[in-house]
Amino acid sequence: MDSPFDNKHMNNDFSLALLRWFQTNGRELPWRDTRNPYPIWLSEIILQQTRVQQGWDYWERFMRRWPTVEQLAAATEDEVLREWQGLGYYSRARNLHAAAKQVVAMGGFPDTLEGIKSLKGVGDYTAAAIGSFAFGLPAAVVDGNVYRVLARYFGIDTPINTTEGKRTFAAMAQSLLPPDHAADYNQAIMDFGAVQCTPQSPQCQTCPLMETCTALREGRVGQLPVKQKTLTVKTRHLIYIYIRCQGCVAMHRRGEGDIWQGLWEPVLVENERLETEDAAVLNRLRSSASNLLLLRKGVRHVLTHRVLLADFYLMDTDERPPLPAGYEWIAEQDRDRYGVPRLVEILFEAVEGARR
Numbered sequence: 001m002d003s004p005f006d007n008k009h010m011n012n013d014f015s016l017a018l019l020r021w022f023q024t025n026g027r028e029l030p031w032r033d034t035r036n037p038y039p040i041w042l043s044e045i046i047l048q049q050t051r052v053q054q055g056w057d058y059w060e061r062f063m064r065r066w067p068t069v070e071q072l073a074a075a076t077e078d079e080v081l082r083e084w085q086g087l088g089y090y091s092r093a094r095n096l097h098a099a100a101k102q103v104v105a106m107g108g109f110p111d112t113l114e115g116i117k118s119l120k121g122v123g124d125y126t127a128a129a130i131g132s133f134a135f136g137l138p139a140a141v142v143d144g145n146v147y148r149v150l151a152r153y154f155g156i157d158t159p160i161n162t163t164e165g166k167r168t169f170a171a172m173a174q175s176l177l178p179p180d181h182a183a184d185y186n187q188a189i190m191d192f193g194a195v196q197c198t199p200q201s202p203q204c205q206t207c208p209l210m211e212t213c214t215a216l217r218e219g220r221v222g223q224l225p226v227k228q229k230t231l232t233v234k235t236r237h238l239i240y241i242y243i244r245c246q247g248c249v250a251m252h253r254r255g256e257g258d259i260w261q262g263l264w265e266p267v268l269v270e271n272e273r274l275e276t277e278d279a280a281v282l283n284r285l286r287s288s289a290s291n292l293l294l295l296r297k298g299v300r301h302v303l304t305h306r307v308l309l310a311d312f313y314l315m316d317t318d319e320r321p322p323l324p325a326g327y328e329w330i331a332e333q334d335r336d337r338y339g340v341p342r343l344v345e346i347l348f349e350a351v352e353g354a355r356r
Contacts, residue, residue, distance in 0.1 A: 014153065015176050015185060017208050022188030025195060027052070031059065032187065037109040037134035038069045041119075044126045045096050049089045052194070058087055069109070073100035081262055081339030088303075088342065090260055095121025111135045124170070132182040140173035141186045142166075145193025150176075151225035152197060155214030159228040238310040239269040240347050241292070245317050248329040251338065255326075259303065264338040266347065267327065291315055295350040301343045312347045314354055 029052070031043035042062055046055040061083060066072035072080070077097055084093035099119040103109055110116050111134075116127040124142070131137035140146075147160045150172055158165040178185050196203050204216050215221045243250040243266065250267050254260045295312040302308075320329065330338070335348070 013212070014209065015178055018188040018192055019178070019181060019184060021192060021196070021208050022184060026187060026191050027195070029056070032133075035134050037111075037130060039063060040133045041099075041109070041122075041126075041130050042096070044129050045092055045099075045121060046087070048092060048126065050087055054087075058084070069100050069103050072097070073104040077262060078337075078339060082337065085339050086342055086345070090263060090339075090341070092121060094262060109134070111137075113137060113139055129186065132186050136182060138177060138179040138182045140170070140177040140182075141190065142170050142173045143190060145190045145197075146173055147225050148199065149189055149193045149197045152202075152215035152221055153209055153213050155218060155220065155224070157224065157226050159226045161227050161230065232305075234306045236270065236306055236308050238308055238343075239313065240265070240310060240344070241267040241269070241313045241315055242295075242347060242351050243267055243315045243317065243321065243323075244332060245320050245329070247332055248320075249332045249335060250323055250327050251330050251335075252324075252327040259306075260341045262339070263344075264340050265344050267323065291317055293354065295347075295354055299343070299346060301346075308343060310343060310347075312350050314351055 029043070031039045034040065039059075043055070043059050046058050046062075050058075062072070065083060066075060075097065077094065080093050080097045081090060084090060084096075087093070099121055102119055106115075109130075110118065111131075113127050113131050116122055116130050117124070122130070128137075128139035128141045131139045132141070147169055150156065150169055151160065154172070156168065156172075158168050160166070160169060173189075176185075196207055202221060204210055204213070204221060207213065207216075210216055213221075215224050251264050252267075253262060253264050293314045293316075295314050297311045299310040299312065300307065301310060340348070
């Protein structure tokens with residue numbers, strides 16, 4: 001069978017059709033109105049694991065607070081994490097802050113693919129997006145939308161999350177890219193996947209490519225792209241104890257090597273770690289049933305690789321109990337200055353509900 005790469009006429013028709021579609025159907029997004037690499041880079045980092053509708057608000061928030069990369073670099077990590085709160089995948093925020101400092105140290109944004117990829121948190125896709133949108137570099141983006149559009153149109157069933165699949169789709173995407181229209185083409189194929197060739201209920205009957213789409217012709221639209229199942233989801237059981245004493249709350253910053261690195265949380269007991277000395281201290285707190293109020297039980301919070309089941313407790317006390325290493329007392333009125341994961345936000349909401 002001939003490879004799709006071999007049919008240049010077919011490939012040119014595909015690319016031109018996407019560019020024509022983009023002229024009337026492309027999304028109007030604020031970071032597309034500029035060639036300034038800072039807002040473009042910021043949008044790409046935010047949208048790595050986030051839907052456009054949600055990410056848009058965060059992009060505007062960051063741009064209002066830190067209009068330049070120099071201002072972002074001068075912020076503290078806590079400030080950046082606090083603004084990021086609710087977006088998840090907090091390593092993106094830490095990488096964003098670190099990369100801003102890199103850019104300042106370089107004297108400005110690098111304008112080559114290798115230079116852009118040297119920034120913390122920037123991989124092949126993000127570098128291609130920034131490079132083409134800001135500097136017109138002829139580099140093809142390959143994201144979920146691109147995988148889906150190419151897999152369906154050309155009928156490719158190589159799993160997209162394998163080494164072979166990544167290599168195949170990257171080469172195909174680059175072969176289809178019109179070098180003089182890299183930015184428009186990259187935006188076109190991403191928008192096409194987001195608006196027309198969607199994961200569920202794609203608009204096949206109004207698609208400009210319907211007559212030449214392999215998946216539509218063969219009845220395989222719902223089967224492509226193919227992805228190998230490799231994800232093992234684990235369940236973790238957490239017990240949070242919100243200890244309040246004389247206007248202060250016991251909190252600590254999460255360390256490296258686990259979820260939510262660098263974010264803050266109240267006293268935590270994790271069932272899987274009850275054999276540790278710190279957990280023994282926390283269990284003594286739990287045994288203080290006279291002033292321990294169960295706020296919510298079995299709160300389910302889903303992350304990519306795990307499901308968290310959390311119980312929330314509130315302890316009001318007039319004397320500060322002994323705490324495990326790393327915890328400190330902060331003024332409750334200053335609590336919102338600290339970046340916390342969404343699950344802890346839910347705990348805070350439960351605490352406020354108990355006041356009423």
